[in-house]
Amino acid sequence: MLIPFSKNCLKSFCNFKVPATGFKNTIKRGLILQSVSNDIYQNLAVEDWIHDHVNLESKPILFFWRNSPSVVIGRHQNPWQECNLTLMREKGVKLARRKSGGGTVYHDLGNINLTFFTTRKMYNRMENLKLVVRALNAVQPQLDVQPTKRFDLLLDGQFKISGTASKIGRTTAYHHCTLLYRTDATLLSSLLKTPYQGIRSHATASIPALVKGLVEKDPTLTCEILTDAIVAEYAACHHIENHINLINPTDETQFPGINSKAQELQTWEWIYGKTPKFSIQTSFNVLHEQSLLEIKVLIDVKNGRIETCHIEAPDHWLPREICDKLNSTFIGSKFCPIETTMLTNMSHGTSLEDDEVHSKWNIVCEKIKGIM
């Protein structure tokens, strides 16, 4: 049963504004929430907000959420290494960095996300996954779904339908996982494949797997059927009412300060700027008098910005001093195609009066944009 979420409901969970005494009899043993939003940043902000503000002692929370097409990288990952940013921009797929560690996954409405909030003490990923498996078997006993040692869920022993990540705080923790019920595996794998060559970094690498949606096994399954089954199992386990509380992640009266959290999660500084330091060593060819010339590139990127840049072109194609000027122009700028376009345009009206040199400068900038 879906019911809109009442303000008092969450208040009895919060650490603040609520007196420590007087609620003893009204405190519930747990709560099931579902977001009305499909915005990845708003939904990640809910996780962050609950993690920061809610006292979960004896009152665990299960949160359901789905997103419009998005790629979600782990806290310590490198987006250039993990996904095809060019294809994502083309298809309007959002990029988000979450607060938990682990690998990169693709979300769309065919994917349900579940977040199990508990105290740090009660944090237990395997129990949560077993609960999901019991729920799946309750709706379709024929399904062969098993948790793995890495806390994935595999269908028929080989297809990943769920990936796990977690964040463990001082007193509270959450385990979140995906549940793929409908997916375009070809699109998913092309979005999660880097086209950029020569990246060196110590960022966490994802572990690619074969994926499948549950509907391929049982076409009658829907998001609602699956959610209801998990809700029923969770409610039974925690002796709480079998219902979902709908929440609006933009509602400041329920979640004071949540909109600024969502804003922060979509800043360039968080999504790209938090990438662990990396370098990219690559080369590309340009056509000159019917032969190919090699342009070598070595770029170090720190906090998402170009720290050092060595572009080397044959002297007779692009004079050394122009290459040096190009290198110093890039230093300090964001490793980002929009910023590079601005730099390219800014070179107009400078010392590049020579049209030929100017067009070569533009060619190099275009090629560099292709690796961003």
Ligand SMILES: Nc1ncnc2c1ncn2[C@@H]1O[C@H](COP(=O)(O)OC(=O)CCCC[C@@H]2CCSS2)[C@@H](O)[C@H]1O
């Ligand atoms: N949605 C989804 N579900 C299951 N598996 C996926 C999905 N998208 C991609 N993959 C596969 O997992 C690997 C990456 O596996 P890897 O093990 O590296 O990473 C994970 O599983 C992370 C799970 C994070 C879950 C969070 C829950 C809420 S916000 S995101 C990828 O290369 C694909 O092969």
